[in-house]
Amino acid sequence: MLSVNIHNLSLKNPVMTASGTFGYGEEFADFIDLNRLGGFVVKGTTGSHREGNPYPRMVETPSGMLNSVGLQNGGVEKFCTEVYHRIKYLDTNIIVNVSGSSIEEYCDVASQIDELEKIPAIELNISCPNVKCGGMGFGTDPKMAAQVVEAVRKVYHKTLIVKLSPNVTSIVEIAKAVEGAGADSVSLINTLLGMAIDIERRRPYMANITGGLSGPAVKPVAVRMVWQVAHAVKVPVIGLGGICTSADAIEFLMAGATAIEVGTANFIDPAVTIKIIDGMEAWCKKHGIKDINEIIGIV
Amino acid sequence: MKEIHNFTITERRQHGAQYFSLVLQHAGCMQPVVPGQFVEVLVEGCREVMLRRPISVHDVDEKAGTMTLLIQIVGNGTRQLNTLKVGDSLNVVYPLGHGFSVEAAGQQPLLVGGGAGIAPLLHLAKVLASKGIKPTVLLGGRTASLIPVQDEFLPYANVLVATDDGTLGHHGIVTTHPAFAQNYSMIYTCGPTPMMKAVARSAAERGIRCEVSLENMMACGVGACLCCVTDIDQGHRCVCKDGPVFDIAAMKKWYLQ
Numbered sequence: 001m002l003s004v005n006i007h008n009l010s011l012k013n014p015v016m017t018a019s020g021t022f023g024y025g026e027e028f029a030d031f032i033d034l035n036r037l038g039g040f041v042v043k044g045t046t047g048s049h050r051e052g053n054p055y056p057r058m059v060e061t062p063s064g065m066l067n068s069v070g071l072q073n074g075g076v077e078k079f080c081t082e083v084y085h086r087i088k089y090l091d092t093n094i095i096v097n098v099s100g101s102s103i104e105e106y107c108d109v110a111s112q113i114d115e116l117e118k119i120p121a122i123e124l125n126i127s128c129p130n131v132k133c134g135g136m137g138f139g140t141d142p143k144m145a146a147q148v149v150e151a152v153r154k155v156y157h158k159t160l161i162v163k164l165s166p167n168v169t170s171i172v173e174i175a176k177a178v179e180g181a182g183a184d185s186v187s188l189i190n191t192l193l194g195m196a197i198d199i200e201r202r203r204p205y206m207a208n209i210t211g212g213l214s215g216p217a218v219k220p221v222a223v224r225m226v227w228q229v230a231h232a233v234k235v236p237v238i239g240l241g242g243i244c245t246s247a248d249a250i251e252f253l254m255a256g257a258t259a260i261e262v263g264t265a266n267f268i269d270p271a272v273t274i275k276i277i278d279g280m281e282a283w284c285k286k287h288g289i290k291d292i293n294e295i296i297g298i299v
Numbered sequence: 300m301k302e303i304h305n306f307t308i309t310e311r312r313q314h315g316a317q318y319f320s321l322v323l324q325h326a327g328c329m330q331p332v333v334p335g336q337f338v339e340v341l342v343e344g345c346r347e348v349m350l351r352r353p354i355s356v357h358d359v360d361e362k363a364g365t366m367t368l369l370i371q372i373v374g375n376g377t378r379q380l381n382t383l384k385v386g387d388s389l390n391v392v393y394p395l396g397h398g399f400s401v402e403a404a405g406q407q408p409l410l411v412g413g414g415a416g417i418a419p420l421l422h423l424a425k426v427l428a429s430k431g432i433k434p435t436v437l438l439g440g441r442t443a444s445l446i447p448v449q450d451e452f453l454p455y456a457n458v459l460v461a462t463d464d465g466t467l468g469h470h471g472i473v474t475t476h477p478a479f480a481q482n483y484s485m486i487y488t489c490g491p492t493p494m495m496k497a498v499a500r501s502a503a504e505r506g507i508r509c510e511v512s513l514e515n516m517m518a519c520g521v522g523a524c525l526c527c528v529t530d531i532d533q534g535h536r537c538v539c540k541d542g543p544v545f546d547i548a549a550m551k552k553w554y555l556q
Contacts, residue, residue: 023523027540030301031392043525051534058516058526060350065518069525072535215349267350267518268341270392271303 001284002277002292004038004258006236007159007184009093009120011038011259014292015249015277018240018263019044019097019123019163020069021214024083025090031270036277038259039093041123042083045113047105049075053130059196059205064215064242065264066194068208070130071099076109080116088118095161099125103151111155120158124149124183127165127190129212139165139190142177153182161238164188166218166225175229187238187261188229189222215264216242223255230256230297244272246279256297301395301521302330305388309365314447318371318415319381320357323389325364332359332366334423335398335489335512335544339520340368341390345379351392352376353517353539355419355489358451366393369448371415395520396543399423399510404432405484410456411473411498413439413490419512421451423487428455435459435483437476439494443467474501483507499547499554509547511554513538529553 002013016039017025024042025034034040052072059066074083079096087094096113100106106124113122126139126148138148149162162178164171166189175186191212196205204210222241230237239257243249244265252260265272284292306323313319339351358367370377383389399419404427412420417438427434436456440446443466452458460468461476469476474497482505488498489512502509515527515538522540529538531549536542547554 021519021524023519023521027519027521027523031303043523052525052528055528055530055535056516057528058518058524060348060516062347063349065350067518067524067526072525072528264518267520267524269303270519270521 001290002280004293006121006161006238006259009039009159011093012036013038013277013280014253014257014259015273015280016040016093016095016238016259016261017266017273018261019125021263021266025087025094028266028270032274035091037092037273039095041095041097041261043073044071044097044099044125044128045073045076045079045109046071046099047076047108049073049078054207056206057208057211059211061194061196061213062217064213064217066196066206066211066213067191068130068206068211070208071128076112080112084116084119093121094119095121095123097123097125097163099128101131103148106148106152107155110152114156114158121161122156122158123161123163123187124152125163125190127163129165129167129191129193129210130208136165136167139174140168142173145174146177146181149178149181149183159184161185161187163190165190166221167193171225172228172232175233179233179235183235185236185238186229186233187240189218189225189241192218192221214242216244218242219248223251226252226257227255227299243276244268246276246283249276249280250283250295253292253296254299256299258296300330301392303390303392305390308383308385308387308389311383311385314369315444317445318369318447320367320369320448321380321383321389322365322367323391327364329361329364329366330394331361332356332394332422333398334401334426335419336394336396337543338368338391338393339395339517340380342376342379345375347375348379350518351520352380353395353520355512356394356422357418358421358425369415369418392520396539397541399487399512399544400546401426401430403485403508404434406432407483408432408434408485408487409479409483410434410436411439411479411486411488411490411494412436413473413494414445416488416490416512417446417448419489420487421448424452424455433457435478437461437473437479439473439490472497474498485509488512496554496556499550503547503554510544511547511550512544513542
């Protein structure tokens with residue numbers, strides 16, 4: 001009833017988790033059966049180990065939070081030799097979020113992940129707002145976005161998802177550019193660039209000054225962008241941004257998303273993904289929907 | 300194993316104007332909690348608060364299936380928690396993080412607490428007492444009314460107090476208390492960062508093993524989001540997962556700062 005396809009990926013249900021909010025899945029294994037998820041996207045992985053930004057890195061804002069983690073991760077080699085072997089037995093789609101500071105780095109990471117049998121897809125992160133080099137720099141210019149996707153397409157042979165930044169004038173233009181360059185799917189939105197100031201101390205809350213806004217506060221922006229992009233491209237769209245409930249997830253599907261990713265809500269309720277899956281199933285039964293694909297993009 | 304559970308509040312106590320404690324009853328079999336581990340509580344009914352709040356575990360009664368949280372009112376989240384009444388339920392993710400190394404206590408451990416940092420030390424003192432060890436507990440604060448719950452330690456420890464203004468116990472900060480200079484088998488500390496750094500520096504100089512329990516703004520509480528990092532000698536580590544308790548042997552950069 002809930003199964004969907006993203007290019008060559010078969011998902012048991014449309015519910016995945018967003019990169020950077022779910023670690024490597026293991027962190028949530030005590031709370032949920034990871035095999036019930038449609039998939040999960042692991043932490044942004046770069047060519048070499050990154051310490052990330054200085055701290056404080058997080059501040060809570062109305063109905064959301066700002067973070068400036070800055071892609072802290074152990075690097076692709078550590079992922080391939082250690083983390084992968086701990087999680088490869090899971091019966092779900094494990095997708096690696098791939099990031100870099102140069103086209104060469106993106107290609108290097110993607111080609112190493114290409115070798116891993118149990119990783120059926122990567123999510124190319126051209127939209128991280130918290131790193132100085134690369135990241136969002138690739139995702140805010142259609143030419144640059146197409147260049148990096150084209151280069152990665154040559155070395156990566158499985159499902160290539162490209163994660164888009166909302167910090168642009170026209171997300172549709174970027175989506176079309178990456179589709180033209182060979183992306184099999186697009187996921188959106190990454191966080192919105194924001195800032196918050198501690199007025200008593202007269203300085204920004206975060207050491208990096210600005211950070212990415214996530215949580216329910218961004219949901220209407222994300223729904224709008226998913227709707228616009230879904231009408232403009234032929235590849236399947238993965239929607240994310242503030243999803244907390246099954247109703248939110250269904251809203252994204254109606255806007256045109258084939259699958260969704262849950263992010264910040266994992267922090268509020270570590271078992272929220274399962275509740276969303278169960279809630280979607282109950283909603284379909286209640287409305288006599290035999291196949292969730294019937295509602296995708298109906299708006 | 301970590302779990303999400305709706306506890307029922309069976310008791311609520313006020314400790315001066317700034318602190319209160321909640322006794323939480325588990326409905327079934329409560330997971331074991333190591334001293335120094337913490338919980339993340341869901342704050343309901345407050346528009347400004349979305350993320351869970353990390354709170355250290357003050358006391359545990361495994362047989363009764365209860366745990367006590369000692370909470371200092373500092374912001375919107377803790378102010379909202381202060382409105383909870385007996386009979387209300389509280390959604391808790393627990394037990395989280397890496398606690399104190401109880402097995403490293405030796406025969407004469409010292410526990411140094413300041414402000415809200417006193418909270419996890421009661422659970423630690425009780426576990427040590429159950430192993431036949433009577434720790435020395437040194438509690439510090441700006442003034443007498445800001446040292447909550449020192450009486451609760453009396454059955455398990457030799458309790459000493461230091462206040463900045465001399466209203467209770469030794470007049471001065473904890474590291475100037477004469478008992479602090481004595482020799483100990485191990486020092487555990489939790490409290491304001493400058494206090495913990497001073498305790499750690501002294502312990503390092505004297506060659507005494509020492510663990511500090513850090514605090515930070517947190518989101519996930521399980522090491523997934525990497526928001527709550529601190530700098531230890533090997534680089535950024537999550538306070539929620541790699542800590543909150545760290546051995547100072549790996550924290551020279553931190554305590555010498």
